[in-house]
Amino acid sequence: MDGRTGWNGSEDGQMTTSVAGAIERIPRVPLATLPTPLHEARRLRDALGGPDRCPRILLKRDDLTGLALGGNKARKLEFLVADALRGGATILVTTGGAQSNHARMTAAAGRMVGLPTSLVLSAAAGERDVQGNLLLDRLLGAEVTFVEPASDPMKLTGPDEAAALAELEAALRARGERPYLVPLGGSTPLGVLGYVAGALELEGQLEAAGERPGRLYVACGSRGTAAGLVLGARLAGASYVVHGVAVSGGDPASTGFAVEIANGAAELLGSDVRLTTGDFATDQSQIGPGYGRSTRGSVEAIELLARSEGILLDPVYTAKAMAGLVADVRDGAVDPAATVVFLHTGGQPALFAHAAELAASTAQDTGEDRARR
Numbered sequence: 001m002d003g004r005t006g007w008n009g010s011e012d013g014q015m016t017t018s019v020a021g022a023i024e025r026i027p028r029v030p031l032a033t034l035p036t037p038l039h040e041a042r043r044l045r046d047a048l049g050g051p052d053r054c055p056r057i058l059l060k061r062d063d064l065t066g067l068a069l070g071g072n073k074a075r076k077l078e079f080l081v082a083d084a085l086r087g088g089a090t091i092l093v094t095t096g097g098a099q100s101n102h103a104r105m106t107a108a109a110g111r112m113v114g115l116p117t118s119l120v121l122s123a124a125a126g127e128r129d130v131q132g133n134l135l136l137d138r139l140l141g142a143e144v145t146f147v148e149p150a151s152d153p154m155k156l157t158g159p160d161e162a163a164a165l166a167e168l169e170a171a172l173r174a175r176g177e178r179p180y181l182v183p184l185g186g187s188t189p190l191g192v193l194g195y196v197a198g199a200l201e202l203e204g205q206l207e208a209a210g211e212r213p214g215r216l217y218v219a220c221g222s223r224g225t226a227a228g229l230v231l232g233a234r235l236a237g238a239s240y241v242v243h244g245v246a247v248s249g250g251d252p253a254s255t256g257f258a259v260e261i262a263n264g265a266a267e268l269l270g271s272d273v274r275l276t277t278g279d280f281a282t283d284q285s286q287i288g289p290g291y292g293r294s295t296r297g298s299v300e301a302i303e304l305l306a307r308s309e310g311i312l313l314d315p316v317y318t319a320k321a322m323a324g325l326v327a328d329v330r331d332g333a334v335d336p337a338a339t340v341v342f343l344h345t346g347g348q349p350a351l352f353a354h355a356a357e358l359a360a361s362t363a364q365d366t367g368e369d370r371a372r373r
């Protein structure tokens with residue numbers, strides 16, 4: 001098919017319909033409450049200097065997908081869980097860090113379709129308190145196996161994870177189970193389809209509102225979300241460039257992986273669009289001391305959105321993505337006359353696992369700041 005005249009790279013509205021049709025032919029179980037809201041954050045813009053300094057900011061609220069407290073993984077899991085059911089799985093298995101939102105949402109998705117979940121979580125001894133996402137894993141009845149985390153704080157998971165996973169799978173099979181492995185972050189070509197669909201949903205909302213944003217900010221971990229957004233934006237002829245903000249190390253390999261799974265998703269859709277590393281811009285400036293470790297910018301971002309809009313970010317992903325947006329506004333790297341989208345990918349349960357640190361570094365509002373203004 002010609003990449004310009006078919007649905008594989010042109011700019012007309014028909015293409016969006018064709019992509020939507022291709023997605024509809026792939027099995028999917030409804031897990032998320034969709035569409036998620038899109039709304040303007042006017043007070044945040046004011047807090048960042050107003051129209052002279054800050055672009056209009058539209059918040060896409062994927063923290064409100066509703067699967068056991070919401071978040072981005074619900075969109076990916078709709079396709080992955082359908083695949084598990086099709087293959088006759090009796091149990092879901094996945095991995096992540098101690099406070100993995102993906103693990104919590106996989107456990108909830110399993111329950112929604114009648115499957116238990118077994119989790120392998122990379123967690124240091126001090127991170128194993130039953131709090132935040134780990135508490136929710138417990139309430140959802142997920143089986144948890146802990147492994148030591150990576151000694152390199154830039155990495156998402158520990159060195160023993162693969163071995164523990166293989167051992168767990170063998171033990172489950174010996175018990176007569178048929179385990180379905182959901183890879184880290186649900187970031188496979190099938191999982192990526194969740195955010196191709198998400199990009200189409202967003203495009204419909206932007207078109208209906210007459211908006212043509214120039215950039216979309218999103219937190220990047222295992223990269224499946226960004227992969228789906230970049231592919232979806234290309235297929236839908238979106239006006240914006242996806243601007244990823246990394247929360248862990250791993251580049252350039254992570255970008256290579258994003259390209260691979262995005263192109264795998266394009267293949268599943270029967271599209272001949274192929275992305276390259278140049279399609280993925282990922283800001284590396286907000287990682288700080290490592291994955292899950294706060295920075296001044298991330299704590300400030302949490303406070304800023306909470307106190308300007310009454311909206312909570314999470315400490316691991318969205319706080320760093322918002323810190324990236326704030327830094328760009330302050331550096332004049334985004335045109336104040338433009339509009340940007342910030343994708344809120346959820347993750348708030350982890351706030352409670354960071355309570356002591358956040359309480360210590362967040363100033364109480366004494367009214368003095370307001371009096372000064």
Ligand SMILES: Cc1ncc(COP(=O)(O)O)c(C=O)c1O
Nearest residue numbers: 101221222223224225317345347
């Ligand atoms: C709240 C939140 N935001 C963003 C991400 C990043 O998504 P991805 O792993 O697809 O890059 C995650 C991944 O776990 C997440 O939990």
